[in-house]
Amino acid sequence: MNGLPYLVAAWLLVVGVYGMVTSRHLVHLVVCLTVAQSSTYVLLLAVGYRDGAAAPVFKSQPASTPVVDPIVQTLTLTDVVVEATVAALLLALTVQVKKRFGTVDPDELAAMRD
Amino acid sequence: MTVASLAILVPLLAAALVAGVRTSIGRAAGEALAVTAAAATAALCAVLVVRAGGPLDVLWLGGWAPVDGMPVGIALTPDVMGGGMALFSALLAVVALLSSRRLTEAADPLFHALVLVLLAAMVGFCLGADLFTLFVFFELMSVCAYALVALRSAEPSPLQGGVNFAITNSLGAILLLFGVGLLYGRTGALNLARIGDVLSAQGPPDALVVVAFALVAGGLLVKAAVVPFHFWLADAYAAASSPVCLLLAGAFTELGLFGLVRVYWNVFAEPFAGHEGAVRVVFVVLGLATALVGAMMALEQRHLRRMLAFVTTSTIGISLAAIGLLEAHALAGAMVWALADGCAKAALFVGVGALERRFGTIDAGELHGRGRDMPFTGAAFAVAGLAIAGLPPLGPFWGKGLVDHGAELVPGFAWLPWAIAVPSLLIGAAVLRAGAGIFVGIGEPPRVDPSTREAREEPEPPEGRDPILTAAALLLTLAAVGLGAAPGLLDATLTAAAAALDTEAVHAAVLFGAQVTPAELGAPFPSALAWAIGILSACAAAVVAWIALLGAARSNAPAPARSAMQAMRDLHSGHVGDYVLWLAAGFVALGGALLAGLT
Numbered sequence A: 001m002n003g004l005p006y007l008v009a010a011w012l013l014v015v016g017v018y019g020m021v022t023s024r025h026l027v028h029l030v031v032c033l034t035v036a037q038s039s040t041y042v043l044l045l046a047v048g049y050r051d052g053a054a055a056p057v058f059k060s061q062p063a064s065t066p067v068v069d070p071i072v073q074t075l076t077l078t079d080v081v082v083e084a085t086v087a088a089l090l091l092a093l094t095v096q097v098k099k100r101f102g103t104v105d106p107d108e109l110a111a112m113r114d
Numbered sequence B: 001m002t003v004a005s006l007a008i009l010v011p012l013l014a015a016a017l018v019a020g021v022r023t024s025i026g027r028a029a030g031e032a033l034a035v036t037a038a039a040a041t042a043a044l045c046a047v048l049v050v051r052a053g054g055p056l057d058v059l060w061l062g063g064w065a066p067v068d069g070m071p072v073g074i075a076l077t078p079d080v081m082g083g084g085m086a087l088f089s090a091l092l093a094v095v096a097l098l099s100s101r102r103l104t105e106a107a108d109p110l111f112h113a114l115v116l117v118l119l120a121a122m123v124g125f126c127l128g129a130d131l132f133t134l135f136v137f138f139e140l141m142s143v144c145a146y147a148l149v150a151l152r153s154a155e156p157s158p159l160q161g162g163v164n165f166a167i168t169n170s171l172g173a174i175l176l177l178f179g180v181g182l183l184y185g186r187t188g189a190l191n192l193a194r195i196g197d198v199l200s201a202q203g204p205p206d207a208l209v210v211v212a213f214a215l216v217a218g219g220l221l222v223k224a225a226v227v228p229f230h231f232w233l234a235d236a237y238a239a240a241s242s243p244v245c246l247l248l249a250g251a252f253t254e255l256g257l258f259g260l261v262r263v264y265w266n267v268f269a270e271p272f273a274g275h276e277g278a279v280r281v282v283f284v285v286l287g288l289a290t291a292l293v294g295a296m297m298a299l300e301q302r303h304l305r306r307m308l309a310f311v312t313t314s315t316i317g318i319s320l321a322a323i324g325l326l327e328a329h330a331l332a333g334a335m336v337w338a339l340a341d342g343c344a345k346a347a348l349f350v351g352v353g354a355l356e357r358r359f360g361t362i363d364a365g366e367l368h369g370r371g372r373d374m375p376f377t378g379a380a381f382a383v384a385g386l387a388i389a390g391l392p393p394l395g396p397f398w399g400k401g402l403v404d405h406g407a408e409l410v411p412g413f414a415w416l417p418w419a420i421a422v423p424s425l426l427i428g429a430a431v432l433r434a435g436a437g438i439f440v441g442i443g444e445p446p447r448v449d450p451s452t453r454e455a456r457e458e459p460e461p462p463e464g465r466d467p468i469l470t471a472a473a474l475l476l477t478l479a480a481v482g483l484g485a486a487p488g489l490l491d492a493t494l495t496a497a498a499a500a501l502d503t504e505a506v507h508a509a510v511l512f513g514a515q516v517t518p519a520e521l522g523a524p525f526p527s528a529l530a531w532a533i534g535i536l537s538a539c540a541a542a543v544v545a546w547i548a549l550l551g552a553a554r555s556n557a558p559a560p561a562r563s564a565m566q567a568m569r570d571l572h573s574g575h576v577g578d579y580v581l582w583l584a585a586g587f588v589a590l591g592g593a594l595l596a597g598l599t
Helices: A004-022 A026-048 A070-101 A106-112 B003-051 B080-103 B110-127 B131-149 B156-187 B192-201 B207-224 B231-239 B242-268 B276-300 B304-323 B328-359 B375-389 B395-409 B416-440 B450-455 B467-485 B489-501 B503-512 B528-549 B552-556 B559-571 B576-598
Strands: none
Touching (some): A004 A026, A004 B576, A026 A070, A026 A106, A026 B156, A070 A106, A070 B156, A106 B156, A106 B576, B003 B080, B003 B110, B080 B110, B080 B242, B080 B328, B080 B467, B080 B489, B110 B131, B110 B242, B131 B156, B131 B231, B131 B242, B156 B192, B156 B207, B156 B576, B192 B242, B207 B242, B207 B304, B207 B576, B231 B242, B231 B304, B231 B576, B242 B304, B242 B328, B242 B489, B242 B503, B276 B416, B276 B559, B276 B576, B304 B328, B304 B416, B328 B375, B328 B395, B328 B467, B375 B395, B375 B528, B395 B467, B395 B528, B467 B489, B489 B503
8 A cells, every 4th residue: 555546536636626616617517527526536545445354244254354445435325426426416407408598608607697 | 313314304205295295286275285394394493402501412313323433434413513503504495495485486386396395404513513414505595596596497597606606615625525534534423423533643734634624614604705715605595586695695604604613613623733833724714705795896886686696795704704713602693793783684685585576686676666655575675684794782793792702812803893883884774775765765767887787677566565474574674683682691602612612522422422511601792892892883884874875986086996896796607617617716725824924
């Protein structure tokens, strides 16, 4: 185990944020958000990783077997569910924006308000 | 101790029920069901608050209590502070549900279900005692709030406000979760008390712990809309309907600060011992900056709900500056202030909703003088404005008095009462000016910008006055005014604040089941200085409102002041990319400042 996963996590976060800052398309914006989000998955899994350890399932292996941390895996799963909800909601809003206002550019939408 | 779990389950199950049967029982029955569920939640929370007077009664879900101080299960800690916030949220949810039929033109039956899920998440957030539970409820309430803001999707601004709200807050939540991951990696724990114990056993904080704190605190401050994370709030609240706004402005935003209090004192207070000075400076500076930016932007607005959104930002800043003193009296003061001015803001949102229902617009210029026959709503505006400005002996003043007392106890911060009087008099002035223009017709109507004029449809014909809405606005104002007079409220708040700050006692109760009864404290009577500041700032608010009404300030202001205001307006551009950039820069600055001060 080395520092590489942490670098990957930080990189995903930075490119995700960069993409959100420069985005001109709502779908692109949502995808960038999910890229930034995936950095937390990598981070959480990296935190719980152990060299040479097995999956945390004890049915077919003795209870003394070293396993990776199951808690961060459940956290990641929960997080995936939460973020799928957010992405679905944002994409639904994007569909509404396109249907009613004929644009998917967040700046054009901003110019339309009031 | 099943009351705590019921307080989360009742609104959640009722939401599923309301959503499931909404087509077959009709809107009125759905509304009645939702109001009943919210009221039942409020009753359960009230039971929690009453019971929380004794030793902290920790609930371990499924009976997974810690062994030898090593927690594995999930805990709920219904203390007075958390229970009180939950109770306040539930009461505001009842008001929002009751007023929804009169204030939302889009009769969407899913509205009630969303409000109930939001309420369940807020209660869960108030009671949660581990980082991941806090994160999950934090995200659940955010998702409901995004949907509630964007519900009126027939217009561009709710969609735009909803998208900006969702993008910035989701990014904040991602960074918060990043911090949670770092803390778990360092301590192997998610329970707040356990993380705190492990961290303080590891000695003075290193860079990783400080960065984790910056990420968690920053994520919560995005929710609380603290400068420079505040941009989403005005877009979202300006676009949402009034019932949604009163719930979000009164409770949801405050919960960001509540989370910060929970996390700071349960996790970081002990490891950061000896570095309080640096934490104080960071939070007080952030709070004052937020309060000032919000106040100046509020004075600028013609759109009434946008104005109230900036008033909310400003009041959050004042609360953060008070909490940042890291002192029990100041924390209690921030809590009283949050309650009293939450009621005042709710009254103002109901009043604005009544204006919108009647005249079809909430532009201060178009409404100028048209509210002359609505004396009670006008009175609610006037009293709420004076209360927010800190006029004694109205409710918010008692909170300020406690904060002033706390500031005297912290060396080097005796000037803070004066500093927080400035933004509060400015937001008071913003409310008073709007009220005097609309309900009395004083001064020239603000100039109408032709570009916005064209875009808007012709105003709808006025409807009749709505006595129920007037009564609701008056009742909420009365609650804001009378809060300080509620017997024992100040003492109970101070006791609760001191108990929340007693990290050792909380850890002993959570990890080892210790039964510690918090000592009863008596709140000091506000000092003569606090009375003087309160009266002065209320008078100054009236003067500023008068000057602004006569339109003198804008034309006579010196050029640098005008260009500074223009620059600040331009910053609130509505471009979500800019908001994300500010958010990222804010996180870097917050982390840098904390690293410089703490390591």
